[in-house]
Amino acid sequence: MTSDGTILVEHLSKSFGTVRAVDDLSFQVTPGRVTGFLGPNGAGKTTTLRMLLGLVRPTSGAATIGGRTYGQITRPLKTVGAALEASSFHPGRTARDHLRLFAPQVGVPDARADEVIDLVGLSDARDRRVGVFSLGMRQRLALATTLLGDPRVLLLDEPANGLDPEGIRWLRGFLRALAGEGRTILVSSHVLSEVEQTVDDVVIIARGRLAHASSLAELAGMAAPRVRVVSPDPDGLAALVERSGWRRTDAGDPRVAQLLDVTAATVGAAAFAAGVELHELAAQDPGLEGLFLKLVGSTEAGPVEPGSVPPGSVEVSA
Numbered sequence: 121m122t123s124d125g126t127i128l129v130e131h132l133s134k135s136f137g138t139v140r141a142v143d144d145l146s147f148q149v150t151p152g153r154v155t156g157f158l159g160p161n162g163a164g165k166t167t168t169l170r171m172l173l174g175l176v177r178p179t180s181g182a183a184t185i186g187g188r189t190y191g192q193i194t195r196p197l198k199t200v201g202a203a204l205e206a207s208s209f210h211p212g213r214t215a216r217d218h219l220r221l222f223a224p225q226v227g228v229p230d231a232r233a234d235e236v237i238d239l240v241g242l243s244d245a246r247d248r249r250v251g252v253f254s255l256g257m258r259q260r261l262a263l264a265t266t267l268l269g270d271p272r273v274l275l276l277d278e279p280a281n282g283l284d285p286e287g288i289r290w291l292r293g294f295l296r297a298l299a300g301e302g303r304t305i306l307v308s309s310h311v312l313s314e315v316e317q318t319v320d321d322v323v324i325i326a327r328g329r330l331a332h333a334s335s336l337a338e339l340a341g342m343a344a345p346r347v348r349v350v351s352p353d354p355d356g357l358a359a360l361v362e363r364s365g366w367r368r369t370d371a372g373d374p375r376v377a378q379l380l381d382v383t384a385a386t387v388g389a390a391a392f393a394a395g396v397e398l399h400e401l402a403a404q405d406p407g408l409e410g411l412f413l414k415l416v417g418s419t420e421a422g423p424v425e426p427g428s429v430p431p432g433s434v435e436v437s438a
C-alpha cells in the first residue's frame with residue numbers, strides 16, 4: 121500500500137437524458153477511514169460509484185483514485201475492490217469456483233480464493249452452489265470477491281443490505297479492521313442508522329447534489345442534544361425548566377421531562393444549583409436519523425426508474 125488511495129470527486133455530473141443523476145458533486149474520501157456514502161433511493165450513489173469505476177462516463181467533472189481515473193490505474197483489480205448492486209453470481213457455481221474463476225483476472229493464485237472465503241466467514245459454505253445462498257451470504261461472497269486482489273481501496277454499494285444484526289456487527293468490525301490497515305473504504309447506504317456505528321466520515325447526497333460532508337462526530341454535533349430528566353419534585357422541575365428557558369417536549373407524567381437543545385451537564389448543574397432533586401439525568405440519542413432526513417429533504421425520494429433492479433441483488437464488478 122504505497123501510493124495514496126485518496127478518492128477525489130470533483131464537480132462530477134452525469135445526465136441520463138433529462139435525468140440529472142449526479143449534479144456538480146465534489147467530495148474527498150481519506151485512506152485509513154471508513155466513509156459512509158449516504159442518500160435516499162435514487163440520490164445518485166451507485167451512479168457515482170460507477171463513474172469512479174469507469175463504468176459510466178461522466179457528463180462533466182472527474183472522479184479519481186490516488187490521482188488517477190480507474191482507466192489509468194495500472195493494475196486496477198489489485199488497487200480497487202468494488203461490489204456494486206444489480207446482477208448476480210452464476211447460480212450453478214460454488215462460492216469457491218466463483219472466486220477461482222475470478223482469481224486469474226485479478227492476477228492472484230487460486231489459493232487466494234480460499235483465503236478470502238475464510239476472511240468473510242463463508243468457510244462452511246465454500247462448496248455450496250451460490251444459487252442457494254441467502255442474501256447475506258451473497259453479500260459476503262461479493263465482499264470476498266472485492267478482497268481477492270488485496271486492494272487498498274474498497275467501494276461497497278449497500279454492503280449491509282440483507283445482513284442480519286449479527287452480520288451487520290461482523291461487517292462493522294471487518295470494515296473497521298480494513299480501514300485500520302490504511303485502506304480507503306467507501307460504503308454506501310440509504311439509511312444513516314445502518315452505518316452510524318461503522319463510519320468515521322459521512323458524505324450525504326440528495327438528488328445528485330452534495331447535502332453534507334464531514335466527520336460523523338461533526339454531524340452528531342449538529343444534531344440537537346436531548347436530555348431526559350426524572351425528578352420526584354414536579355413543581356421544582358417545572359419551575360427550573362421555565363426559568364432556564366429549556367424546550368420541554370413531553371406531556372404526561374410531570375415527574376419526567378424530555379428537554380431539547382440542552383446537554384445533561386447543563387441540566388445537572390442547574391438542578392444542583394437550584395436544589396431540585398433528580399432521580400434520573402440521561403443524554404438521549406441525538407437523533408442522527410432525523411438530521412439525516414432533514415439534510416436530504418426527506419419526504420420526496422428521488423425518481424424511481426421503471427424496471428430498476430430490486431435492492432438487495434448483488435453485482436460484483438471489478
Ligand SMILES: Nc1ncnc2c1ncn2[C@@H]1O[C@H](COP(=O)(O)OP(=O)(O)OP(=O)(O)O)[C@@H](O)[C@H]1O
Nearest residue numbers: 136141160161162163164165166167168310423425
Ligand atoms: N443507466 C441509467 N439510465 C437512466 N437513468 C439512470 C441510469 N442509472 C441511473 N439512472 C437514474 O439516476 C438516478 C440516480 O440513480 P442511482 O442508481 O445512482 O441512485 P442510488 O443513490 O444508487 O439509489 P438507490 O439507493 O436506490 O440504490 C435515478 O433517477 C436513476 O433512475
Ligand SMILES: [Mg+2]
Nearest residue numbers: 165166167205
Ligand atoms: Mg444504488
